[in-house]
Amino acid sequence: MFSLFVRRDGLIDPPPIGELDAHCHILPGIDDGPSTMEGSMDIARILVEMGISRVAATPHVISDVYPNTADGIRAAVEALSAALREEGLALEVLPAAEYYAESAFLTAIRRQDVISFGPEQFVLFESPVDTTPLLLEDIIYHLRSSGYTPLLAHAERYRFLQGNPRMVDHLRELGVRFQVNHPSFSLPKTSRTGEAARWLYIRGLVDALGTDMHRATPPLQPREDTRRGLRLFRQR
Ligand SMILES: [Fe+2]
Numbered sequence: 001m002f003s004l005f006v007r008r009d010g011l012i013d014p015p016p017i018g019e020l021d022a023h024c025h026i027l028p029g030i031d032d033g034p035s036t037m038e039g040s041m042d043i044a045r046i047l048v049e050m051g052i053s054r055v056a057a058t059p060h061v062i063s064d065v066y067p068n069t070a071d072g073i074r075a076a077v078e079a080l081s082a083a084l085r086e087e088g089l090a091l092e093v094l095p096a097a098e099y100y101a102e103s104a105f106l107t108a109i110r111r112q113d114v115i116s117f118g119p120e121q122f123v124l125f126e127s128p129v130d131t132t133p134l135l136l137e138d139i140i141y142h143l144r145s146s147g148y149t150p151l152l153a154h155a156e157r158y159r160f161l162q163g164n165p166r167m168v169d170h171l172r173e174l175g176v177r178f179q180v181n182h183p184s185f186s187l188p189k190t191s192r193t194g195e196a197a198r199w200l201y202i203r204g205l206v207d208a209l210g211t212d213m214h215r216a217t218p219p220l221q222p223r224e225d226t227r228r229g230l231r232l233f234r235q236r
Contacts, residue, residue, distance in 0.1 A: 023153055
């Protein structure tokens with residue numbers, strides 16, 4: 001039945017993104033997203049045009065690069081929500097974060113100082129895309145035992161998961177859920193990221209979709225990973 005999704009060009013019709021954007025760098029001035037409130041509002045207008053009514057604001061939390069705190073993120077969400085109300089834009093902004101898989105994140109989990117969203121208590125986190133992360137299982141264990149649901153950001157991007165169904169199954173069994181970036185479905189067959197997104201979707205393993213938008217670009221434009229902050233981090 002899944003072959004119904006496959007088009008002659010080998011791609012699939014992307015699933016509708018739905019009303020929730022589970023991964024978006026919409027908050028101004030606290031990571032590599034927009035630097036101003038006007039830039040945030042430009043993203044908000046695009047999301048509303050896409051039919052999205054709720055967005056998880058997920059700024060990076062990386063101790064050496066973007067040391068965002070739960071309180072700081074909540075304050076930024078309040079400021080953006082006020083600006084949205086003033087303009088009459090019907091977009092609910094949920095405080096959240098995109099945590100980097102590092103020891104500071106483990107410490108924050110132990111202190112119950114992380115932000116979750118949704119009824120699932122999702123905590124969005126990312127790890128290096130090109131190496132097998134050492135702290136992954138520790139982080140998953142501590143999130144689960146604190147009552148959170150680990151939500152792996154842009155699961156389609158990781159080398160250690162691409163073409164590795166045993167690792168995918170292993171993480172699922174540990175209780176990890178997968179967020180996929182919606183634009184990844186439109187990447188060509190030659191893209192490992194695109195192929196992994198389609199693989200996860202066809203097998204029913206996509207738990208949340210996001211735009212991972214960092215600035216106001218046309219919706220659904222394929223975007224490979226150009227996160228400046230993480231590149232800086234890796235160079236250290
Ligand atoms: Fe992101």
